[in-house]
Each structure stands twice: as structure tokens, then as C-alpha cells.
Amino acid sequence: MVPVETDPLPGTRLPQEGETPATVLAIPGPVVKQYDVHDVVADAIEAIGPDIIIATPPNSTHVALPPVTRITDIPVVDPSRSASYHAVGGSGVLFAMVPTPDHLPPTPTDVPRETGGSGGFAGLEHCYLVSNCLELTIDPHHRETRLEGIDEYLDSLPDGWLDESLITHVSTGLRAEYQARYETATDTYPIHGAGPPTSSVGAAIDENERPLIELSVYSNGAIRVETHDPTNFGLQGLEGIGPTKAERLRDHGFNSRDAIAGTTPKALAKIRGFGEKTATAVHKSATAIATGEVVPRDGGTLPNGDPVFIDVETNGFNGEIAWLVGVLDGGSEEGHYLPFRQQEHDDPIGHVDAFMSWLTGVAGGRPVVAWNGYGFDFPIIKRHLERDAPEWVDDWESRYQFDPLYYATTQGHATFPARSNRLEAVAAALGWESTTTGVDGGTAAREYNTWQQTANQSDGYQPDWDRLEAYCEDDVRALATVYEALQDASRRPPGTEMPKNRTGEQSRQGSLSDFS
Amino acid sequence: MSRNAPQRDDVLSEEALKESFPDYSGQVTASEHVPARDADTVPAEEIIRDELANQLDNDLYRHQAKGLKALADDENIVVTTSTSSGKTRIYALQIARNQLDNPDATALCIYPMKALTRDQERTLNDRLAEWDVDTRTEVYDGDTKRDRKRDIRSNADTILTNPAGLNVYLPRHNTDSGWSRFYNNLELIVVDEAHQYSGVMGTHVAWILRRLRRLLKYYNADPQFVLTTATIGNPAEHATRLTSEEFTVIDEDGSPHGERDIVLWKPPIDEEAFREAEEYNMDPSEGGLEEFRISTGEEAAKVTAHLAINKRQTLQFCSARQGTEIAAQKIGGAARDHPRGYYVDTKAYHGGLGKRTRRGIEAQLQDGVVDAVASTNALELGIDIGGIDATVTSGYPGTRQSFWQQIGRAGRGQTDALSVLVGGADAMDSYILDNPSYLFEDDVEDAVVSIENEQVYADHLCVAAKERRLTDEDAGILGEEDRLSEMVSMWQEAGVLERGVDLENGVHYTGDTRPESRISIYDTSGRQYIVNCIDGEIDHDPVAKERAYRDYHKGALFLHDGEQYEVVEVEHDARTPRILVEERTTGRYTQTLSDKRISNLRPEMSQDLGNGYKLWFGRANVDIDYAQYLVHNISTGEVESGPHPTGSPPLSLDTELMWVSLPSDHLSTTISRLDEPLLQPTKHAEEDTGLTEPEQYTYAGGIHAAEHGIIQLAPLELMIDNSDIGGLSTPRHPDERIPGPVWFVHDGIDGGIGFSRAIYNNFENIAERTYDHLDTCDCQRRRGCPLCVMSEHCGNQNDPLDRVVGRQILGDVMDRL
Ligand SMILES: [Zn+2]
Numbered sequence A: 001m002v003p004v005e006t007d008p009l010p011g012t013r014l015p016q017e018g019e020t021p022a023t024v025l026a027i028p029g030p031v032v033k034q035y036d037v038h039d040v041v042a043d044a045i046e047a048i049g050p051d052i053i054i055a056t057p058p059n060s061t062h063v064a065l066p067p068v069t070r071i072t073d074i075p076v077v078d079p080s081r082s083a084s085y086h087a088v089g090g091s092g093v094l095f096a097m098v099p100t101p102d103h104l105p106p107t108p109t110d111v112p113r114e115t116g117g118s119g120g121f122a123g124l125e126h127c128y129l130v131s132n133c134l135e136l137t138i139d140p141h142h143r144e145t146r147l148e149g150i151d152e153y154l155d156s157l158p159d160g161w162l163d164e165s166l167i168t169h170v171s172t173g174l175r176a177e178y179q180a181r182y183e184t185a186t187d188t189y190p191i192h193g194a195g196p197p198t199s200s201v202g203a204a205i206d207e208n209e210r211p212l213i214e215l216s217v218y219s220n221g222a223i224r225v226e227t228h229d230p231t232n233f234g235l236q237g238l239e240g241i242g243p244t245k246a247e248r249l250r251d252h253g254f255n256s257r258d259a260i261a262g263t264t265p266k267a268l269a270k271i272r273g274f275g276e277k278t279a280t281a282v283h284k285s286a287t288a289i290a291t292g293e294v295v296p297r298d299g300g301t302l303p304n305g306d307p308v309f310i311d312v313e314t315n316g317f318n319g320e321i322a323w324l325v326g327v328l329d330g331g332s333e334e335g336h337y338l339p340f341r342q343q344e345h346d347d348p349i350g351h352v353d354a355f356m357s358w359l360t361g362v363a364g365g366r367p368v369v370a371w372n373g374y375g376f377d378f379p380i381i382k383r384h385l386e387r388d389a390p391e392w393v394d395d396w397e398s399r400y401q402f403d404p405l406y407y408a409t410t411q412g413h414a415t416f417p418a419r420s421n422r423l424e425a426v427a428a429a430l431g432w433e434s435t436t437t438g439v440d441g442g443t444a445a446r447e448y449n450t451w452q453q454t455a456n457q458s459d460g461y462q463p464d465w466d467r468l469e470a471y472c473e474d475d476v477r478a479l480a481t482v483y484e485a486l487q488d489a490s491r492r493p494p495g496t497e498m499p500k501n502r503t504g505e506q507s508r509q510g511s512l513s514d515f516s
Numbered sequence B: 001m002s003r004n005a006p007q008r009d010d011v012l013s014e015e016a017l018k019e020s021f022p023d024y025s026g027q028v029t030a031s032e033h034v035p036a037r038d039a040d041t042v043p044a045e046e047i048i049r050d051e052l053a054n055q056l057d058n059d060l061y062r063h064q065a066k067g068l069k070a071l072a073d074d075e076n077i078v079v080t081t082s083t084s085s086g087k088t089r090i091y092a093l094q095i096a097r098n099q100l101d102n103p104d105a106t107a108l109c110i111y112p113m114k115a116l117t118r119d120q121e122r123t124l125n126d127r128l129a130e131w132d133v134d135t136r137t138e139v140y141d142g143d144t145k146r147d148r149k150r151d152i153r154s155n156a157d158t159i160l161t162n163p164a165g166l167n168v169y170l171p172r173h174n175t176d177s178g179w180s181r182f183y184n185n186l187e188l189i190v191v192d193e194a195h196q197y198s199g200v201m202g203t204h205v206a207w208i209l210r211r212l213r214r215l216l217k218y219y220n221a222d223p224q225f226v227l228t229t230a231t232i233g234n235p236a237e238h239a240t241r242l243t244s245e246e247f248t249v250i251d252e253d254g255s256p257h258g259e260r261d262i263v264l265w266k267p268p269i270d271e272e273a274f275r276e277a278e279e280y281n282m283d284p285s286e287g288g289l290e291e292f293r294i295s296t297g298e299e300a301a302k303v304t305a306h307l308a309i310n311k312r313q314t315l316q317f318c319s320a321r322q323g324t325e326i327a328a329q330k331i332g333g334a335a336r337d338h339p340r341g342y343y344v345d346t347k348a349y350h351g352g353l354g355k356r357t358r359r360g361i362e363a364q365l366q367d368g369v370v371d372a373v374a375s376t377n378a379l380e381l382g383i384d385i386g387g388i389d390a391t392v393t394s395g396y397p398g399t400r401q402s403f404w405q406q407i408g409r410a411g412r413g414q415t416d417a418l419s420v421l422v423g424g425a426d427a428m429d430s431y432i433l434d435n436p437s438y439l440f441e442d443d444v445e446d447a448v449v450s451i452e453n454e455q456v457y458a459d460h461l462c463v464a465a466k467e468r469r470l471t472d473e474d475a476g477i478l479g480e481e482d483r484l485s486e487m488v489s490m491w492q493e494a495g496v497l498e499r500g501v502d503l504e505n506g507v508h509y510t511g512d513t514r515p516e517s518r519i520s521i522y523d524t525s526g527r528q529y530i531v532n533c534i535d536g537e538i539d540h541d542p543v544a545k546e547r548a549y550r551d552y553h554k555g556a557l558f559l560h561d562g563e564q565y566e567v568v569e570v571e572h573d574a575r576t577p578r579i580l581v582e583e584r585t586t587g588r589y590t591q592t593l594s595d596k597r598i599s600n601l602r603p604e605m606s607q608d609l610g611n612g613y614k615l616w617f618g619r620a621n622v623d624i625d626y627a628q629y630l631v632h633n634i635s636t637g638e639v640e641s642g643p644h645p646t647g648s649p650p651l652s653l654d655t656e657l658m659w660v661s662l663p664s665d666h667l668s669t670t671i672s673r674l675d676e677p678l679l680q681p682t683k684h685a686e687e688d689t690g691l692t693e694p695e696q697y698t699y700a701g702g703i704h705a706a707e708h709g710i711i712q713l714a715p716l717e718l719m720i721d722n723s724d725i726g727g728l729s730t731p732r733h734p735d736e737r738i739p740g741p742v743w744f745v746h747d748g749i750d751g752g753i754g755f756s757r758a759i760y761n762n763f764e765n766i767a768e769r770t771y772d773h774l775d776t777c778d779c780q781r782r783r784g785c786p787l788c789v790m791s792e793h794c795g796n797q798n799d800p801l802d803r804v805v806g807r808q809i810l811g812d813v814m815d816r817l
């Protein structure tokens, strides 16, 4: 067996605890063509708050021009057009944007100062060398993946830019999730993507996506990627609004969500194509975001009893092992956090057993709540039990399980005040703040898998368990925040959006079998 | 059973038909009499427990008994008996047995069409209720309501679905509640009408079934398979290729039938039109005398109307291009024009009809209240319509398998039946009318399905990884060890499978969500084109990229369900690529011209025939530019306008192909043996630099004709759709392994779908049939005709083309085989 690399890719490293990353927003050309820049792109910039904006293919030339450059003071750069250098104040991170490496000075410290940030590059910790020189070709006929352009790229790279611990090579021609360590006989090059998928690569990649890409970039070379659907921003981010309706809203002078929240559903219903139903939904959606509150819609009943909030960490996208079951017993602020985590390499069930004992003993009868629980956490726990501890299956199955995401979006019982339905985004809109950075589900899974794969090695890998548990704690507290907001909202009758207008308690009795 | 003095029906026999048909003028070119067969039965209690046997109202046919016995012996079975021989009863009884042994046992049944799924749901429910088996059978597909789905997953004993559905349900095995129960207890998988799975769709189905089997291992389930197919030449091989399991073949049909005549019917020459043309001294065009033949559709309508007037319920099968609505009208018209002028109640049946309408017609057929139905091949499959008196097949359906399925529809129990095949106007029909024994040989085509397409494999591997991490235990079922590990490495390097780990550790999927949604079973690259009509509805399957570029470019005219359409727009870059069409009646047709280049040959197999003759199979890059098209007049065949640009991007295929390379001096030796005068170069040849030499031109026409002939007649041996095959012939090719002239036959789909591989493996038989047909085609023209070597898909306007030289070249190759 080949020894497992414990740090296969620099981009996946954990950054320093508490470090604030530099944020890059990558905008592909079609986004600017297809969406209203003043509405969608402006809102995205406001929401994401990037330090720098880069234009990516296809048609990157459309991006680094007015109107985009006119709506923001943040530098908008097209690396394929000209060389520029940007230091992000305080982070020790330098971005070198070049059409080809020929444009580079001999070493990173020779980068012309006048184009940089105020502090110069004395404290340089990591340099991201951004171009669009590299692309990926997947050739199933020959069962190979090729990094196109790499030979020319490396040929033109000055010798002062070879240090793998200092330089990450970023290409806008590679999709943002792509990362690799390219090895030649003498050197190793960390490579990362920063663009949308451009070439046809098969079923695994949705090549039709032209998303907005947010890269959180750290001073140790770690990069976290998050993609955003442009339709989550601006007027189209409101429920029931597509491009045509957004256009009509603008025609009637409703240029922002605030403007819509400030009018009445009745006024909206006068616009062509807006029935009463659409007008009400749009208004609610705008109100939710404007007031930062969950807006209840018709129907829906939250479970009785104090919920147990859970979040599981698994060994992969469709993983079979819930190696960490994070539990929050109590409210978002004061609740007690219990991490049930796998302790030994070869004991995948002890911690789940402990969790089930706690749940059936201490927390008997209380509903279990998980974000996207029906789609992820609940079935994974069930499969895990079926395989390793079947004696618990009945207890688990008969427990009332509740998924706030399903309740709000699929069943349509509430509207969240966020631009997307990601837990972090929804909770943040409701005032929750994260306390950890640089970890996501993918990183956590990788840490766990590396631990498992090096189990038989004498110096086997030891993840920073505290940090992973803290990340999970962040999520269950975010979940509790959202749940509490749903509770608040359900106490208000539909149609009374203003926070002050709370009326008496509503009956919350419902049949427990509704969602089981 | 004894039949006293057989009373042949007044019209349901060859003789009676000839006698009664108005103005009969010798249309029948051949016929076959199939004597009645008694049921061959086995007492049910010998095979199945009394509990079930007592519930049956009749004994088991021998094939049913054999099938059930094999299943009891833990074997998988593939049943190839005729359409109404009671194949469903075999698996219904197996479901019943499994249920009685274990009330938790489940079964999964997969059907190629939704209509068939609903029909079989009723049948299974009725049977199992009759036998007092307490079980629940449900359809689970795209039409099932969301709230019902959860209940079905959690509680149904038998689930009926289709392959495209299964492709998206499998990855949800551990997120949608109920699947784990269903898979844990799965004891039987039925794949009905499995011969339908060939070509691109077959490749996908083979991988979907492999994914299913691989996932079932994780659920500790090891179900048995029952496959049913029409009669095909290679049932065991086909079943194995689809599932990667071993099978016992059940092919001795024990079901009874009455006497049956099968009649081949050639539409007569329309003497009147012919005389008129002669009077005006008109030049016979490409079609020659054939142009004056009454069309297949008209003639079939006459036969159907005649049978219906004689109170015989008749089902007319129309080809994909003929419209069932138009056929129904024609039957009505023919009935009115009949000497015994009469109204017949005629219906059209096709996939585009609503569920309710379809069900209504099925019931009318069953109850015998409709006189005639014009149908697409949709009614070829096992939908229960009871027995009918006669079938009329309008144009050979492309395969013997299909033809026999259609014929199987005629006959109620043991009554007499008649089936008429009205010949159409292409090479296959022409071959069959000239060689009727072909139809009645004991032989049928092999079904062709390939799992070699790397693109399709690569995509399903991603979905499999999403279903459950890949490990080295998956080698074998998810591809041989090397293939699996190389493809996994490819995806790891692309970043869609977890990096830094190997199959020993298990490799997780890390690509975008829902990869299964980007698999299209009509295409190998996931970029299928949907067809929309801008001024109405059109029920058209999605189209693979390769066909979209050639046949559905902007301005292309095509026939679908009897209507002509024009492509008005093609959206290549849309999220879901789209072909927008408009209904048009133009009197024209279009022909796409192409430039083709074959390079980077990678031979995988070859057969040295000696003396410089060699057969090859392998892979290559095939670059095709369908840049231009011509518009022709339908009646004269002349070019009315063009060439026009198609707007289709160039197509680059990396695909499978076979080629025949000939000795370097073959041109001169062939020419020296010719005693007929050389064909004068046509206008096209004069424009074609490099082929200006008359000898070269003649030879090129010959090798081109051989190439066309092989492609057009390959479906005589193999169940393949030859519009997914392309060819190229040339007196010289730059590849150094090719010393002289060569012709290529390539899969027209990227990555290949096994067609040219099958042609390579069956080359001798195909070449022989092609040679015979080129020799005897009625046209006897040097240039050939659409019934022999002319092809509507030719990118060179069928130029140069030389039937006589083509036959000689084929003969030279056959002498070496
Ligand atoms: Zn001919």
C-alpha cells in the first residue's frame, strides 16, 4: 500500500485559527451579459464584500469595464488583459495578475510597489499568481486528464517564482473547485482554479453553471470556494421573480428590495403578470430581507417540545460514517454543546451508541432538528445504525425528526431573510455570527479520512479535533438561531410582518406524523 | 387438441386474400404457411406448490414450466418466446412464490416505456389478486406524485419503473426513506423487452443495471434476473452484456396458435401514371420504373381496408416516418373506394397520444369494437390488446425480430390469422422481397449492445461513486481492474473524485451535485437536443448531438409521424440544447453534405486475408464537417437550391470503426477486368479534383458502393440502426498501414456503441448478403438505386457510385474470406 499523503494539496490546508481571509469575487463574462449589473452584480458585491474582483472566461473582457467598474471602488481586474499587483492590507497576501508569467519581475519582492496596497510587501506570506493560462482537458477515450498550457506556462515562469510554499498558481481557465499539485522532475507547483467550468467534462460537472465565485484566500495557501447563483441576488433573489418580472418591477420604479418591501402587495399586483398570489409572495420575500426576520406563510406547525439540534460530519459527500454527531441541548446562545465523536480508528459506532443512549435517556421524547436533515443527517444516521447498531433503529425511526429547510422551502411555510438557503447565510441574516473560519464539510471529511487512512502508520495523522468540533458547534448554534426565528415567526399570524406587531400565542398542536 | 377439417377463413389466408382482393394483380411475391400448434403444457402442480397451482385456471406452458424450474434452481433466465406466450406469467408466479416464502421479499421490474409499465401494473395486480397473493405492486416513475413516492418506497412489494428513472433513483438509495428496505429485500429483477436496449440507450442501461447490482451487494441482496426479449439471435450473450450475469435461455414456446399465413406483398406499378409518362416521353429519373410504383402507405391502407371490410380486426404497423394519423385517414379512404364501399372505424395509435386516449384504443382493440388501428411500433411491445385477426406491416420494420413481434399480434388463441408485409422502397425491403427465405430462416438478428464506450462508462462511474465510494471490490462489475483504476485516476486528477486515496481505501465522489441528472440515455456526452415545435406539439425523442448536426441543422426538412417539419432554429449553447421545428409541406427534401477525415487509427483486432486483403477493427478520430446542404425536389430528385450553410459546428468523434484494406494494385487489377464501358464522370466528379481520371472515378464509385451496401444491409444480420453508422471510402489513405484502397465503416456516435465492432465480427455474412443484393437488384443500373447502394445519408450526393464495380470489389474480398 502506498503511504497516504497527509497534506495532498496546499489549498485544502486548515488556515490559522481565527484568520480573516482575503476575499476574491470571480465574475464570468456571461453573468454581466445575462443579468442587470446595477441590480444583480451590485447586490452580490455588497453581500460578498470582496477585496478584489477578477474577470474570468468565457468573455472575461465584458467584466472589467463599465458598468461593473462604475458601481464599485474595489479593483476589477482581467488578468488576461494586463499585469497588475494587489496586496490585501494586513493579510500578507499578494495577488499577481498577469496575462502570462513573462510579465513577472524576477521575484515576488520585486513587484512594483506603486500598484500595491499601502503597506508594501514586506510582510508577504503568500502570493497567488493569477492568469488564465491553464485549462483542463478530460479525455475519457484515453482515460487521462491533461493540464493544457502547463509547459509554456512553466517555461516562461521566472526562477524567483518557483517556491511552492510561497506561490499558488491560479488560473481562471480552471474551474474554482479544481486544485492539483503539478510535479516536474525538479519542482512542485500548487495549482488552483478560479473560474466557472468551461469545457465539457462529463456528468460530474455542471458545465452550464456560470456562477459567481467567492474565493476565501488565506496566508498559508489555503483556499475555500463558495459559488453563488446570480439569481439569488437583486430583484431576482426574491421569491417568484425571474428575469421578465424583475424587468417589469424596474419599469415600475421598483429598483431594490427595500422599495418593494416599502410598498403594498396591492400596488405590486397592478403590474402586468403579477397576480395577487405572486405579489404577496414577492412582498413577503422582500420584507423578510428588509427586516431581517423570518416571514411566516400559510400553514405549517413546528414540533412540540424542546428540540435537540444536531449536525453530523461524515466521511464524504454521500458518506456512510457519521464520525461526529454535534448536539446542541438548549437555545442558540446558552445551550450546551455535546460533540459525540469517533474515538478509535476501528470503532465506528461507540460514539453513535453514546449519542443514542443520551437521546433516549436524557432527551427522551424531544424532537430532533437538523438543517436539510431529511436530505442528509437523518438518513445517514439511520444507515449507520442499520449497519452497526440495529438495536437502535426503532428508537431512531420513532423519534420525531424535523427539517427546518424542508419546512420553509419545500413545504413553503416560511420565507427566510437571506440571499440563499445555506444555513450559514440564513443564520447570518438573522444575526448569528460564526466563530470559526477555514473549515467546511469537505475539509472536515478530508481531515477524518486522512486520519483513517494513516491509521496503520506509526506517525499517523492527527487532525485538530477541537477545531473540527468547534466548526460543528458553530453550525448547530446557527441552526438553533434559525429555529428560534421560525418559532418567533409562527407566533405571529401571517401578514403581520412588522416585528412589533406580535400577537398572542398560536396553537402549535399538530400531528407528529406529518414529517416522520 | 384436435382440429376437424380445418375451415380456413374467408379472408384470413393467402388464397382467400388473393381471391377476394379487388383487382388483384399479382402483388403477392411470396408467402409462408405456419401450421397450427397445440399447447404444450405441464401440470402446474409439478412445478409450483399446490397453494399456487390450485389457483391457476390452466396448466403451465412448457416454457413457463422450464423458466420457473430454472428460477427454483437459482438460475437467471432470459425468455425469448413470442409476444403473447405468457412471459409475464413466469415472473408473476416467481413474485408470488417469493412472497409466499418471505412476505418481505421485493421485486423490481423495468420496462422500456411508461405505457407498458402501467399496462403491466394492471396485469400483475390482477394476476396476483386472482392467486390470492397478498402483495402490493406500484409504478414508480416521473408521473408518480411526490407524496405517493414515499409510501411506495416504504411499502410496495413490487416496483415498476423505467431505466431513466432508475438512473436518478439509485443515487437516492440512502437519502430517500424506504429504498433501503426495498433493496435489502430485493429477490427478483425483471427487465422486460430487453431487446429494446441496444445502441446508445443499451449502453446506458447496461451501466445502470451494473450500478444497481453493485449497490445491491452493499445491501446484501443478490436477486435473480428474469429478462424477456423478442426473439433475437443471441439472447444469452445479450442478457449477460446488459447485466454481467449468466443466464439460462428459455426459448421453446409451448403456447398454442392457430393456422397462420404470412404474405409478402409488393405494391404494383401504377400503370396509368406510367403510360402517361411514356406518352409525354419523360425521362425516368433516379428511381427508374420504381417511381411509378404505388406507395407503400397507399397499398398498405388498401390491404388493411379490405381486411376490415371483411370484418377482420386489423392492426397496421407504420414505420417511423409514416404517420399513423395519415395512415388511419388513408385506410378510411381506401375503404370508401373499395368496391364494397363501406365505413370502417379506424383509429391511430402512437406514443404522442394522451394516456387516456391510448388506454381507450387498447380497450377497443381488446373488446373488438374498432375495425382497424394504424399504430407505430409502440404496439409491438407487450401491451395487452388481446388477439386480433390480422396484421399489415407497412414497410419492413428493420429487423426480423420486430417483424415477428408484429406478426405475433395476429391470432386469437387458436383461431386463424393472417399477416401481410407490404414492401417499402429501400434496400432492406428490396432485399427481402427478392429473398423471402431470409424472413423465414430459423435465424434472427443479434442484439448489439456495447459497454466499451468510455465516455458513458466515465459518467456512470461518477454516479456510482456518488452512490457509494468506489473500492477495489467494484472491479469486475464496474469495469475490469485496469479500466476502473485508470478511469478513477482520471477523475481524481480532474478533481471530481477524492484525491490522495486509492481504491483500497475507498474513493468518494467530490464533483457537482446530481451528476445523474446530467446523464442522458439518448446521448453519450450528456448533451442531447430536445425537439420542440413552435406552432404545436411534436412527440419526438431527444436527439444525440451527432444526429442533430447532420439531420436537424437549420433549414433541414425531415419526416416525423407522417408530417414534414422544417428546422427553424438550433440552440447549440442553451442549457438544454434545443431544436425548434415548424410543420411544413414543401414537396422538397434536404440532403446534408459532409467532409470527413479519418485519422489516428488505433487497430485493436485484424484479420489478414492474404494477398494484401485485410480486415481491421479499432478506434480512430473521425472529423466530420456537415457544413452545407442541398434542397431537392421530391418528385424529380433535382437540386432546387443550395448548397446552403447548415450552421452545424464541426464534429470530432473518437470512435470505433472497422475497415477493409485492399491490395495496393487493386485499382488497376479491377479496372483491367472490367469489360463494360466506363461510366462517364458526372458533374460532381468533374468538380472533384483528384478523381478526374475516369479509371479512378470508376473504381472510387465501386468502393463507395461496397461501403454503402455493407452499411445499408448490415441490419439484415444485426439489430442496429444504420443511421448511427457512417462510412468513408478512398483509393488512398495516408495511414502507412493501409497500402492501397480502403473503406471504413464507423460508429456515428462518439466513443462507439458496438455497431462497427459487430459488423467486423459478422463481416462474412453481411458481405455475402450485400453481394447477392448488389448482383440482383431490380434496377440493374450501373449507378444503382435507392433500393441497393444509394443512401440518403451520403455526404457526397451518392457520387461517384458504381453498383457493378462495387459488387466485383466485394466479390474479391469474399474470395479471401
Ligand atoms: Zn438498385
Ligand SMILES: [Zn+2]
Pocket (backbone or CB within 6 Å): B704, B708, B791, B793, B794, B795, B796, B798
Ligand atoms: Zn457515400
